[in-house]
Amino acid sequence: MILVTGATGNVGHNLVRELINAGEKVRALTRDPATTALPDSVEIVPGDLTRPETLPAALKDVDRAFLFPVFGALDGFLTAAKEAGTRHIVLLSSAAVTFPQLGWIGEQHLACEQAVADSGMSWTFVRPSVFMANDLGWAHQVKHGGIVRGAYGGAAMAPVDERDIAAVAAHALLSPRPGKAYELTGPQALSQIERVRIIGETLGLSARFEEMPRNDVRRQLLDHMPPPAADFLLDQLAAAQAEPDSVLPTIEQVTGHPARTYAEWVAHHVADFGG
Ligand SMILES: NC(=O)c1ccc[n+]([C@@H]2O[C@H](COP(=O)([O-])OP(=O)(O)OC[C@H]3O[C@@H](n4cnc5c(N)ncnc54)[C@H](OP(=O)(O)O)[C@@H]3O)[C@@H](O)[C@H]2O)c1
DSSP states (O other), X not given: OEEESSTTSHHHHHHHHHHHHTTOOEEEEESOGGGOOOOTTSEEEEOXXXXXXXXXXXXXXXXXXXXXXXXXXXXHHHHHHHHHTOOEEEEEOXXXXXXXXXXXXXXXXXXXXXXXHXXXXXXXXXXXXXXXXXXXXXXXXXXXXXXXXXXXXXXXXXXXXXHHHHHHHHHHHHSOOTTEEEEEOOSOOEEHHHXXXXXXXXXXXXXXXXXXXXXXXXXXXXXXXXXXXXXXXXXXXXXXHHSOOXXXXXXXXXXXXXXXXXXXXXXXXXXXXXX
């Protein structure tokens, strides 16, 4: 039995599908089973990573697990998993752990990796760069006028499709390589200006990026995240404006198929952008 935490998320719901297609028995953990839409063959169990008392039942007979990195809250899960006889943990981490300046996000993910490494179970880390899924945050602006506002429009990152992250995580669960950390990027470094243009071209509408001052963007980000996370994201954009992100071959090496392009990702999400 494989337990997938974060199973309702961008990566997790694609991972569940990969594992079902591979013929695995899958259990999905969620805080709210009533609203969860997953394939019928998935066993859905209630659980909260911040409430360890909810976890032993979810971990019964689980030999491998995909762990979503709820910051500062993994010890209860890891203790319960070890007691349940779980052998291998695949942790969703972040490329930020490899940055020269870790920043708050890198530090949080590194602490998650350390907790898993200290657990005594075998592990694989999946370290994606920025998710293409983050750009769904632009959907409202694309639908209403087509002007996407943000800072550092020229910042060229190599965003990764959540389906490819899931495919690598599935591989790490199906053919465990203990002690391996997979660093993932998408296949192209694309600026925000270029990504908005691709969204417009794919949807067949006019869309463009418009620059905003960093401080204004920071104020908006603070509605959704703590100040150190907002500063990290803006610093990451500033760095990618100065020097484009590198592109890594990991996804093709692990899965045998090329990493999905940004245009393919947009085409998959046309409905989300109102197309
Ligand atoms: N966005 C990026 O650019 C980026 C880059 C690198 C790494 N990452 C990592 O990837 C994560 C986001 O992954 P995602 O986009 O797949 O997730 P997501 O779509 O944001 O969904 C969050 C998932 O986490 C689960 N969750 C949250 N708190 C939980 C808790 N206390 N107990 C149990 N489950 C909990 C939710 O489950 P329920 O609501 O169903 O309970 C949901 O399935 C980030 O948090 C970060 O660690 C992100």
